[in-house]
Amino acid sequence: MLRRAIASLALLTLSPGASFGCAGRQALPAHSRQGELLAPERVVTVAVAPLGHGVLVTLHIAHGYHIMSDRPSDPNFIATRVALESSDLKFESPTYPPAVPYTLAARTIATFRDRAEVFVRYAADSGVTSSSDSFAVVDVRLRYQACTESTCLFPVTRYFSTRIPLRPRAGPSGFGAKCPQAGACACLHSTSPQLVFRAGTPSAPALAVFVRAFQDDVAVIGLVNDRLNFTAK
Amino acid sequence: MFLPSTAHICAALLALCTGCASAAAEIPVWQRPGLGGAVRPEMGAPQPGCLAPDFSLPADGGGALRLSALRGEWVVLHFTASWCPYCDSEIEHLGQIANGFAARHVRVVLLDVEEQQDVWSSYAKSHVAPSVLSGRDAAGRVAATFAPAHAQPAFDDRAQAVLDATLIIDPSGKIRLFLLPDTAHFDPTFGALRAELSHLTAGET
Numbered sequence: 001m002l003r004r005a006i007a008s009l010a011l012l013t014l015s016p017g018a019s020f021g022c023a024g025r026q027a028l029p030a031h032s033r034q035g036e037l038l039a040p041e042r043v044v045t046v047a048v049a050p051l052g053h054g055v056l057v058t059l060h061i062a063h064g065y066h067i068m069s070d071r072p073s074d075p076n077f078i079a080t081r082v083a084l085e086s087s088d089l090k091f092e093s094p095t096y097p098p099a100v101p102y103t104l105a106a107r108t109i110a111t112f113r114d115r116a117e118v119f120v121r122y123a124a125d126s127g128v129t130s131s132s133d134s135f136a137v138v139d140v141r142l143r144y145q146a147c148t149e150s151t152c153l154f155p156v157t158r159y160f161s162t163r164i165p166l167r168p169r170a171g172p173s174g175f176g177a178k179c180p181q182a183g184a185c186a187c188l189h190s191t192s193p194q195l196v197f198r199a200g201t202p203s204a205p206a207l208a209v210f211v212r213a214f215q216d217d218v219a220v221i222g223l224v225n226d227r228l229n230f231t232a233k
Numbered sequence: 234m235f236l237p238s239t240a241h242i243c244a245a246l247l248a249l250c251t252g253c254a255s256a257a258a259e260i261p262v263w264q265r266p267g268l269g270g271a272v273r274p275e276m277g278a279p280q281p282g283c284l285a286p287d288f289s290l291p292a293d294g295g296g297a298l299r300l301s302a303l304r305g306e307w308v309v310l311h312f313t314a315s316w317c318p319y320c321d322s323e324i325e326h327l328g329q330i331a332n333g334f335a336a337r338h339v340r341v342v343l344l345d346v347e348e349q350q351d352v353w354s355s356y357a358k359s360h361v362a363p364s365v366l367s368g369r370d371a372a373g374r375v376a377a378t379f380a381p382a383h384a385q386p387a388f389d390d391r392a393q394a395v396l397d398a399t400l401i402i403d404p405s406g407k408i409r410l411f412l413l414p415d416t417a418h419f420d421p422t423f424g425a426l427r428a429e430l431s432h433l434t435a436g437e438t
Contacts, residue, residue: 035416039387068318076315076356105322105421145316151414152317154347154393 038062040153043146048138048162052213054121055091055138055164057082059112066111067144069099073110078145078155082118088136089166090123095212097205119209135163262410267425270398270415276381281411285310285402286378290344290368293357298342298368301406307339307434308402309426312346312376312395315356319414320397322421328362330423334430335364337437338404343367346376346392384413399423401430409433 044067045060059080061067068077084091096118099110140162145155262271262281272280279286285300285308292298300308311327313320324343331341343365345353353369361367370376373392380394388394394413401410410429 037385037387037416039389040393042387074318074321076321076352077318078316104318105419107322109318147318148416150319150416150419151397152314152319154390154396155316 037148037151037153038065040146040156041158043067043153044142044144046140046142046158046160048140048164050164050166051119051209053215054119054213055084056209056213057084057094057118057120057140057142059116059118059142059144061113061115061146063114065146065148066100066102066113067116067146069110069112070094070096071099071110073108077109078143080112080116080145081141081143082120083141084120085139085141086136089138090126092121092123094118094120095209117205117209119212121212135165137161137163265425267418267420268410268412268415268429269418270412272381272384272411272413276384278381279379279408279411280381281408283408284406285400285408286375287406288370288375288378290370290375293354293361293367293369298366300342300402303340303342304406305338305404307334307337307404307430307437308400309334309339309341309430310344310400310402311341312344312370312379312392312398314346314348314396315353315360316348317397319419319421321360323397323423324360325362326422328365330427330430331362331364333427334434337434339430339434339437341365344375345369346396347371347373347390381413399426401426401433403433 043062043065045062047056047058047060049056049058059067059082067080070080072079080096082094082096084094097112097116100113101108102111102113138161140160141157142159143155143157146153261273262268263273265271274280287299287301289297289299300310309327309330311323313324315321327341327343330339334341341364343361345357345367348369348371350369350371357367370392373390376392376395377390379398379400380391385394397414399410399412400408403409410426410433412426
C-alpha cells in the first residue's frame with residue numbers, strides 16, 4: 001500500500017488521468033486570439049482517477065478562463081459542484097481546493113483557474129478494501145459557471161459516466177525508477193520512505209489531497225524542504 | 234482619397250441586403266476607444282441602422298414591457314443575469330445612466346436572460362434602480378433575436394451571444410450603437426457608451 005500511495009502521489013502531481021472534453025490549456029486557442037469564446041461546456045476538461053480511498057476529479061480550466069469556486073463570494077454566483085454517484089460505491093462530501101482570488105472591477109471574487117483538484121473519499125461503509133480489484137461505474141455531475149477576463153458564459157451542468165478500478169494500479173511516474181535530472185518528478189527515495197519532489201515543494205492543496213486519500217494507510221511525519229516523510233501504518 | 238476597406242464594403246452590402254441604412258464612418262466604431270465590442274458587419278444582422286427587433290415581455294413591476302411602446306424616447310437596452318459577476322458590477326452604473334440621462338428622454342431597459350423568476354425577482358428588488366425598466370426573458374427567445382448570426386459561433390444557445398450586450402436605440406426604433414461584450418476590455422461604468430449617448434442626445438434637452 002505504501003508503494004501504491006507513493007505511485008499515486010506521483011500520478012496526482014504529474015498526470016491528469018483519463019480526460020473528458022477537449023479544451024486545451026497549454027496554448028491559447030486560435031479562436032480566443034480572435035475574440036471568439038469557447039462554448040461553456042468546453043471550458044473545463046475533466047479527469048477522473050482513483051486515488052487512495054477515493055476518487056480525484058481534476059478540472060482543467062482553459063487558459064484565460066476561470067470558474068466560480070465552490071464557495072462563491074456572492075450568494076448570487078453559481079458555485080462549482082462535483083457530485084459522484086455509483087451503484088457500487090458510496091461517497092463522502094467532496095473536498096474542494098482553496099479558491100483563487102480574482103479582481104473584478106475593484107472587488108475580489110473567489111474562483112478556480114488553471115487546475116482544480118476535487119477529492120471525493122469513499123464512505124466508510126462503501127465496501128472498498130485494499131484487496132478489491134474490480135471496477136465501478138461512477139456517474140459524474142459537474143456544474144460550473146465560467147468567465148473570461150471581460151465577460152461570462154452561461155452556467156452549465158454536465159453529466160458523464162466513467163469506469164474506475166477499485167484497486168488503483170501503480171502509477172508509472174517515478175516509482176521504482178530513477179528521477180530525471182530536471183522537470184517535475186516524484187519518486188521514492190532509495191533508502192528511506194520519502195518522496196522527493198524534483199520540481200520543488202509540493203503545493204499545500206496537493207498535500208492535503210494526498211493526506212486525505214491515504215490517511216488510512218500512511219502517517220505523514222512532515223515535510224522538510226522538498227521531502228515528504230511518512231511511514232506505513 | 235477615401236479608399237473603402239473590406240469592412241466598409243461589407244457594411245454597404247449588408248445595408249443593401251437587409252434594407253438597413255448604414256452610415257459610413259471614417260473610423261469603424263469598433264476601432265474607437267472603449268467600443269471594441271461593437272458589432273461588425275460580418276457578424277450579420279441586426280446591425281446599427283436596422284430597426285431593433287420588437288419584443289413584449291413581463292415587466293418586473295407588472296404589466297408588459299414592450300420595446301415599441303418606448304418609441305419617441307432613446308433606449309439603452311442591456312442584457313443581464315444575476316449570477317454574472319461582470320453584469321453585477323455594471324448594474325449600479327446602469328441606474329446612474331437612467332438617472333443622469335432622464336432629462337434627455339433616455340430610458341434604460343434591462344432584460345434578464347434565462348433565469349428562474351424567483352431568483353431574478355429577488356435580485357432585481359435589491360439591485361435594480363427604480364428608474365430602470367426591467368423584465369425577464371425566461372427562455373432567452375428575445376435575446377436570441379438580437380444575436381448577430383455569426384457572433385460567437387460556438388454558442389448553440391444564441392441568447393448567450395448577447396449576455397452583457399448593450400444597445401442604444403433611437404426614438405424611431407433604430408439601433409444606433411450595438412456593443413457585444415468586449416473580450417479584451419471591461420469597463421463597468423460604460424464610459425464610452427455614456428460619451429456616445431451624450432453625443433447622440435445632445436439636442437434633446
